[in-house]
Amino acid sequence: MEIYHSWEELPTNKKFVLAMGFFDGCHRGHEEVLRLARELADKEGAIPGVLTFWPHPMAVLAPKVQVPLLQSREEKAKSMEKAGMAFALFLKPDEKFLNEEPEEFLEKLESLPGLSGLAAGENFTFGRQAKGNSRLLKEWSRLKKIPVSVAGLTEEEGKTVSSTAIRQLIQQGQMKEAACLLGRNYTLQGDVVHGFHRGHDILGFPTANLSFAEDRVLPKDGVYATFALIGGRKYPSITNIGKNPTFEGKQRTIETFIFHFDSNIYGKSFTLEWVERIRGEIRFPSPEALAAQIQKDIQRAEKILERR
Ligand SMILES: Cc1cc2nc3c(=O)[nH]c(=O)nc-3n(C[C@H](O)[C@H](O)[C@H](O)COP(=O)(O)O)c2cc1C
Numbered sequence: 001m002e003i004y005h006s007w008e009e010l011p012t013n014k015k016f017v018l019a020m021g022f023f024d025g026c027h028r029g030h031e032e033v034l035r036l037a038r039e040l041a042d043k044e045g046a047i048p049g050v051l052t053f054w055p056h057p058m059a060v061l062a063p064k065v066q067v068p069l070l071q072s073r074e075e076k077a078k079s080m081e082k083a084g085m086a087f088a089l090f091l092k093p094d095e096k097f098l099n100e101e102p103e104e105f106l107e108k109l110e111s112l113p114g115l116s117g118l119a120a121g122e123n124f125t126f127g128r129q130a131k132g133n134s135r136l137l138k139e140w141s142r143l144k145k146i147p148v149s150v151a152g153l154t155e156e157e158g159k160t161v162s163s164t165a166i167r168q169l170i171q172q173g174q175m176k177e178a179a180c181l182l183g184r185n186y187t188l189q190g191d192v193v194h195g196f197h198r199g200h201d202i203l204g205f206p207t208a209n210l211s212f213a214e215d216r217v218l219p220k221d222g223v224y225a226t227f228a229l230i231g232g233r234k235y236p237s238i239t240n241i242g243k244n245p246t247f248e249g250k251q252r253t254i255e256t257f258i259f260h261f262d263s264n265i266y267g268k269s270f271t272l273e274w275v276e277r278i279r280g281e282i283r284f285p286s287p288e289a290l291a292a293q294i295q296k297d298i299q300r301a302e303k304i305l306e307r308r
């Protein structure tokens, strides 16, 4: 898949269809928009691509409000590729762009020589104060004879699937519910870094500490049944996220005990798939009491992961 960063890089000698939006997480609703883009591209003899943004527009509009994200830019690009997109255009939404009238954005699209169609969801908005919407897109489409596919909103139990709803579920530790909306388990990627080695030395459970990017959505502190994806293999595991109150920890860490695993993976890249929350993080009276609880947690995690 090709990655572009400016309008000028878009193909001029090929027809293309653009799916539009931020697409954080590439959830089930986003997948529907991407499916419509593929379908329209097939019909028009064009290639399907994505018009998306980086960083998140909120980082420009309200820099003090940090929106944690479900995917890094690289993960988003991978999801787009998996969804059959031939390219992704990552535009930087500066203030000038975000303050354009919707009509200016549409004029820009119309000026693209290869543009053969657009796809977006019913709730897609664009332009100054989000004044442009799917209704305006449809009117423009009729006027300009450029086909536009608008996806009806994908819902789960009567609620619209959205990146915002998924972020909230993860932050509440509701991983199964989040997975339902995402269409997959939530994952976090990072490298294995050194911790304080208490896991191995004091508790008898060696843990891989995951380094994580600051701008990612983190599950609520606690203990989770997880899968660790290392070197193309998927290992059942258990993960604690929190500040280790038993040891008066100050920093939030993510550490994983991988079952039946005995390799040195320091410095290796590591993806953690979060399946289900088991309990909250507790301050134990002694390391021994914590180790006994971890033993029980492992049994619980094994049961949960057996079913997946
Ligand atoms: C399954 C599991 C559950 C844990 N639960 C708790 C907990 O409830 N409270 C706590 O203080 N630490 C908990 N920990 C974290 C341990 O305190 C931690 O593994 C230990 O401090 C080792 O840290 P280190 O790898 O930085 O040396 C848990 C760790 C694991 C693997």
Ligand SMILES: Nc1ncnc2c1ncn2[C@@H]1O[C@H](COP(=O)(O)OP(=O)(O)OP(=O)(O)O)[C@@H](O)[C@H]1O
Pocket: 020, 021, 022, 023, 024, 028, 029, 030, 032, 033, 119, 120, 121, 122, 123, 124, 125, 151, 152, 153, 154, 155, 160, 161, 162, 163, 164, 165
């Ligand atoms: N539930 C949904 N069903 C169908 N299309 C959707 C759905 N949610 C978003 N889309 C569409 O997917 C594209 C990307 O949307 P966007 O990134 O704003 O997602 P979102 O989940 O609504 O995000 P947020 O929660 O941050 O508003 C847009 O075209 C949008 O209209």
